[in-house]
Amino acid sequence: MFNLGSTPIDIVLDDAVPDISATQQVRLEQQSLKPGGLIAGAYYRGYLGATSAIGRWNGQHYRFVVWVQDKGTAKLKGARHVLESGIGDAFAPFEQVQVEKEKQINDFDLATTR
Secondary structure (H helix, E strand, O other): OOOOOHHHHHHHOOOOOOOOOOOHHHHHHHOOOOHHHHOOEEEEEEOOOEEEEEEEEEEOOOEEEEEEOOOEEEEEEEEEEEEOOOOOOOOEEEEOOOOOOHHOOOOOHOOOOO
């Protein structure tokens, strides 16, 4: 896998997310798992923008629910698949993973987080 260029300065900037270049965006799109091959309810490691993250796939709504850091607090955020058009955050999944119990996303949150 490739490195999107996260640096220590990104951490210092209070949860600032580095911009993705057009080239990096194309690589994310080309290398991500396709929506049709994803398993509903499964967890995937990938990138939410330029940030490494783990998301759970909602196959009914064609969306991911992802844990993100917001001002030092973990919260859930909905994101479209990187190959789907639309407004808002996009998640690029690269591999299916198992998640520890305390980091799992329950079915209610999977269905209601936008």
